[in-house]
Amino acid sequence: xxxxNLRKLRTNLNRRxxxxxxxxxxxxxxxxxxxxxxxxxxxxxxxxxxERITPEFFTSFPSRRASRAGILSAWVGTCLVMLxxxxxxxPLGVASGIYLEEYAKKNWLADLIEINVTNLAGVPSIIYGxxxxxxxxxxxxxxxxxxxxxxxxALLILPVVIVTTRESIRAIPNSLREASYALGASxxxxxxxxxxxxxxxxxxxxxxIGLSRAIGETAPIITIGALTFIAFLPKSPFKSEFPxxxxxxLQAPFTVMPIxxxxxxxxxxxxxxxxAAAAGTVLIGMTLGINAIAIFLxxxxxxxxxx
Amino acid sequence: xxxxxxxxxxxxxxxxxxxxxxxxxxxxxxxxxAAFSSVATTVAILYILIKExxxxxxxxxxxxxxTGTKWTPLFxxxxxxxxxxxxxxxxxxxxxxxxxxxxxxxxxIYLSEFATxxxxxxxxxxxxxxxxxxxxxxxxxxxxxxxPFLQNFFPKLPGFNILAAGLVMxxxxxxxxxxISEDAMSAVPVGLREGSYAMGATKLQTALKVVFSAAxxxxxxxYILGTxxxxxxxxxxxxxxxxxxxxxxxxxxxxxxxxxxxVQVSLGDLPHGTIAYQTIFAAxxxxxxxxxxxxxxxxxxxxxxxxxx
Numbered sequence: 154x155x156x157x158n159l160r161k162l163r164t165n166l167n168r169r170x171x172x173x174x175x176x177x178x179x180x181x182x183x184x185x186x187x188x189x190x191x192x193x194x195x196x197x198x199x200x201x202x203x204e205r206i207t208p209e210f211f212t213s214f215p216s217r218r219a220s221r222a223g224i225l226s227a228w229v230g231t232c233l234v235m236l237x238x239x240x241x242x243x244p245l246g247v248a249s250g251i252y253l254e255e256y257a258k259k260n261w262l263a264d265l266i267e268i269n270v271t272n273l274a275g276v277p278s279i280i281y282g283x284x285x286x287x288x289x290x291x292x293x294x295x296x297x298x299x300x301x302x303x304x305x306x307a308l309l310i311l312p313v314v315i316v317t318t319r320e321s322i323r324a325i326p327n328s329l330r331e332a333s334y335a336l337g338a339s340x341x342x343x344x345x346x347x348x349x350x351x352x353x354x355x356x357x358x359x360x361x362i363g364l365s366r367a368i369g370e371t372a373p374i375i376t377i378g379a380l381t382f383i384a385f386l387p388k389s390p391f392k393s394e395f396p397x398x399x400x401x402x403l404q405a406p407f408t409v410m411p412i413x414x415x416x417x418x419x420x421x422x423x424x425x426x427x428x429a430a431a432a433g434t435v436l437i438g439m440t441l442g443i444n445a446i447a448i449f450l451x452x453x454x455x456x457x458x459x460x
Numbered sequence: 461x462x463x464x465x466x467x468x469x470x471x472x473x474x475x476x477x478x479x480x481x482x483x484x485x486x487x488x489x490x491x492x493x494a495a496f497s498s499v500a501t502t503v504a505i506l507y508i509l510i511k512e513x514x515x516x517x518x519x520x521x522x523x524x525x526x527t528g529t530k531w532t533p534l535f536x537x538x539x540x541x542x543x544x545x546x547x548x549x550x551x552x553x554x555x556x557x558x559x560x561x562x563x564x565x566x567x568x569i570y571l572s573e574f575a576t577x578x579x580x581x582x583x584x585x586x587x588x589x590x591x592x593x594x595x596x597x598x599x600x601x602x603x604x605x606x607x608p609f610l611q612n613f614f615p616k617l618p619g620f621n622i623l624a625a626g627l628v629m630x631x632x633x634x635x636x637x638x639x640i641s642e643d644a645m646s647a648v649p650v651g652l653r654e655g656s657y658a659m660g661a662t663k664l665q666t667a668l669k670v671v672f673s674a675a676x677x678x679x680x681x682x683y684i685l686g687t688x689x690x691x692x693x694x695x696x697x698x699x700x701x702x703x704x705x706x707x708x709x710x711x712x713x714x715x716x717x718x719x720x721x722x723v724q725v726s727l728g729d730l731p732h733g734t735i736a737y738q739t740i741f742a743a744x745x746x747x748x749x750x751x752x753x754x755x756x757x758x759x760x761x762x763x764x765x766x767x768x769x
């Protein structure tokens with residue numbers, strides 16, 4: 154009797170162990186499958202577009218002929234829009250993060266702002282496009298310009314910047330603040346001279362990740378009305394006479410990388426598929442390059458900081 | 461007498477200068493304005509959407525909008541029934557979630573309970589990459605690689621279809637579900653696991669019956685987040701699912717989503733103030749209300765099932 158019980162127990166145990174390792178295998182396989190599908194599709198696109206990725210591709214304007222069309226106006230547009238986005242999102246996001254972390258008292262107003270930031274992060278990106286169309290383009294009369302697009306993407310990545318700023322500030326030990334106060338520094342002096350320099354690196358990492366998201370955003374920019382066929386560049390931000398900076402480019406019509414790619418994808422001619430593949434490869438390269446910078450920065454900073 | 465003057469003098473010396481106090485207050489106020497700008501953004505979104513939708517609903521009865529089965533706002537004889545767009549949105553999101561929820565959950569259980577530290581350190585960032593790829597690139601994949609591949613098995617599949625768009629969207633959503641679910645499961649105290657092991661349960665039994673149930677609040681909010689991503693996703697469906705509104709529950713068909721319709725109208729030249737211009741705001745308001753509803757459900761679920769240790 155006891156031996157049969159023991160045998161039953163053994164078979165039961167073995168069965169459960171088998172199911173257990175079966176599941177571990179399943180889990181690893183699923184992750185591997187997801188990553189392999191992504192890699193496979195990306196490589197397929199890269200190979201398809203490879204023949205078009207030449208220096209001329211980066212220095213030509215879009216054209217009716219697929220083999221002569223390039224992404225000059227698109228990548229210049231992307232860089233300029235990102236410049237506006239960074240200029241708007243960094244001060245606004247970092248200031249909000251500082252306020253919420255260092256100043257805000259625990260009251261309904263702080264709760265409201267906090268819940269609101271979380272909710273904004275969940276709003277579909279195309280809704281930001283509608284906001285921009287109604288507010289920036291028509292109410293504020295900024296037009297279908299680089300400025301409108303940059304501000305829209307800034308609003309879109311604001312929650313990311315705010316959340317990373319708060320996390321970086323929170324990671325700084327209180328003893329640093331107390332030491333500064335003990336020497337008679339005011340709150341703002343403490344923040345400006347101590348908190349911000351120490352958290353600078355991790356805030357920057359968060360901002361870069363936010364920007365890498367903004368680079369690939371297509372929907373809100375389509376809603377604003379970015380043009381898909383732009384055969385000229387915006388005026389240069391630099392000029393030869395005083396004050397050497399010009400802001401005319403802010404009002405220029407523009408196109409960006411994802412819009413250019415979308416335009417080529419939706420053309421019926423198969424030749425443009427190759428252009429789209431090439432643009433997609435460049436776009437993925439830009440996104441991954443930016444992410445790599447962020448990862449490298451994070452690694453470098455982690456190495457240096459020892460509290 | 462001497463003592464009091466000393467005291468008052470010392471108070472004078474150590475009293476912070478007025479200029480400095482004013483400067484501190486001004487800075488605090490500026491920072492507050494920055495933080496409040498996020499609330500202003502929300503108000504602006506609602507204001508713009510409601511204002512334009514209000515004009516729209518003066519032309520189109522709200523009952524027709526909600527129950528109509530034809531969406532032809534750009535035709536000569538326009539009809540404004542949102543149901544075809546709603547079915548397209550729900551179907552594509554449904555296909556995406558049918559991929560992302562099982563795969564994301566299993567990946568999360570594996571990463572939190574089974575994987576060694578080294579595997580986790582490689583697999584997590586690799587999964588995050590899925591969310592970093594621009595969606596217009598995913599749309600390209602769905603239209604030009606996934607649809608032809610599926611046509612090998614289903615020869616009647618049209619060039620634009622919900623299935624390919626949904627599958628690719630599911631791939632994109634996996635990391636949203638897996639990383640939040642994994643965080644929730646990792647936060648479950650080790651004591652609960654040890655109790656289960658001590659009763660003779662295997663890792664899998666512990667993971668499914670103890671850890672999963674204890675983390676259900678966080679896991680459900682990851683599902684909600686994934687759902688609102690799927691509902692609001694634009695470029696994949698605009699490229700691969702077609703732009704023709706179609707009241708259908710068949711994933712092998714083509715259909716337009718709410719987001720795809722907004723893109724389609726925006727691509728044309730839309731004159732400000734016309735009803736065609738206002739339709740996209742009415743469609744956008746519908747979308748916002750859907751995600752808002754999802755957030756409220758998620759909040760409610762998280763509250764009901766939250767376990768505190």
